[in-house]
Amino acid sequence: MDNQPVRITVVGGGSWATAIIKILSENNVNIRWWLRNEADANHIKKFHHNPGYLSDVRISPRKVRVCTRIRDAFRQSEYVILAVPAAFIADALSPLTAKDFAGKCVISAIKGMIPDNNQLVTDWVTDQYGVPADHVAVIAGPCHAEEVALEKQSYLTIGSAGPDSAGAVAGLLTCRFVQASPLDDIYGIEYSAVMKNIIALACGITHGLGYGDNFQAVLVSNAMQEIKRFVDAVYPKHRDLSGSAYLGDLLVTAYSPFSRNRTFGNLIGRGYTIQSAQAEMKMIAEGYYAVKSIHEMNRQYGVSMPITEAVYQILYEGASPVAEMNELKGKLK
Numbered sequence: 001m002d003n004q005p006v007r008i009t010v011v012g013g014g015s016w017a018t019a020i021i022k023i024l025s026e027n028n029v030n031i032r033w034w035l036r037n038e039a040d041a042n043h044i045k046k047f048h049h050n051p052g053y054l055s056d057v058r059i060s061p062r063k064v065r066v067c068t069r070i071r072d073a074f075r076q077s078e079y080v081i082l083a084v085p086a087a088f089i090a091d092a093l094s095p096l097t098a099k100d101f102a103g104k105c106v107i108s109a110i111k112g113m114i115p116d117n118n119q120l121v122t123d124w125v126t127d128q129y130g131v132p133a134d135h136v137a138v139i140a141g142p143c144h145a146e147e148v149a150l151e152k153q154s155y156l157t158i159g160s161a162g163p164d165s166a167g168a169v170a171g172l173l174t175c176r177f178v179q180a181s182p183l184d185d186i187y188g189i190e191y192s193a194v195m196k197n198i199i200a201l202a203c204g205i206t207h208g209l210g211y212g213d214n215f216q217a218v219l220v221s222n223a224m225q226e227i228k229r230f231v232d233a234v235y236p237k238h239r240d241l242s243g244s245a246y247l248g249d250l251l252v253t254a255y256s257p258f259s260r261n262r263t264f265g266n267l268i269g270r271g272y273t274i275q276s277a278q279a280e281m282k283m284i285a286e287g288y289y290a291v292k293s294i295h296e297m298n299r300q301y302g303v304s305m306p307i308t309e310a311v312y313q314i315l316y317e318g319a320s321p322v323a324e325m326n327e328l329k330g331k332l333k
């Protein structure tokens, strides 16, 4: 029985879901892949490539079965990986009940928050579908789907509440070009991943306004302190924020041309409206939604977060990027 393939459901049709399927397919797995778009699903069945995202990645028909009915995708799997932007996950899972999740380990690859109630995705899964906390994990770490597609050496961190449950998931996501390691700081990792997207927006905005590398280095180091203040206030625990799941993820998103959030911010800095920036990008910048959630949550915690506040003012209060970043300039050290 030992060499039976591991049965996994992957939810989402975007870049990260496609990259995760590529990683998993290096191992002994049997994947059911749910996509909402029927035409894309049919294309993958016929041509073994996702037409919309990372279209160079070959999808093995031997290992991956494509479904457009989510309940079919959930049948018989041991693991469920969620890879739809947080704003759309409730809609994607809406046909399901707690029964569909029974006995499964649910892993969130989402770096965002449920916008309706500002909940972390893992908490939401537990509340909504009764998945026990020891059956929930997150995929984190500095990793762009585009580099996975190119098989560039990458690292992931699998966060869970206890040290054991993440180990098996890390094994599934380790392959020739990815090394995954477990870490028992699920909330710290999840909040940090949400916040780095907001910081990437700030990096993009300032780059779009013409600020240079000297400024960005200071912005990113101040951002790390801002993330630490917030995460320590919300979920105090001894943690080393210089680890790759925290600092590493902040760096990749702040500096990489692949970053969705930085690209979105850059468009805003260059004078695009929010609607035109969204229309320009086929991909979703999670930080756009996250900054509202973190701003609202922080009413309770009162943490000093000048960078997050500046991004919130620009994206939700119509503040001028030039004026906001001018004001932020004086608050950084």
Ligand SMILES: NC(=O)c1ccc[n+]([C@@H]2O[C@H](COP(=O)([O-])OP(=O)(O)OC[C@H]3O[C@@H](n4cnc5c(N)ncnc54)[C@H](O)[C@@H]3O)[C@@H](O)[C@H]2O)c1
Pocket: 012, 013, 014, 015, 016, 017, 036, 053, 083, 084, 085, 086, 088, 091, 109, 110, 111, 112, 143, 144, 145, 146, 260, 282, 283, 284, 285, 286
């Ligand atoms: N792309 C990466 O490199 C990467 C890496 C790590 C984590 N993530 C996380 O993975 C999650 C998914 O991001 P992604 O990069 O795959 O997304 P993406 O931007 O590549 O693709 C957009 C996704 O959103 C879906 N979508 C768009 N509009 C929708 C709607 N109205 N209703 C339902 N679904 C809709 C699309 O079907 C597609 O699955 C995000 O939380 C992101 O932070 C992404």
Ligand SMILES: O=P(O)(O)OC[C@H](O)CO
Pocket: 111, 141, 142, 143, 144, 197, 200, 249, 252, 253, 254, 258, 259, 260, 261, 262
């Ligand atoms: O850099 P972004 O905004 O594309 O986010 C993708 C991942 O979270 C990077 O680890």
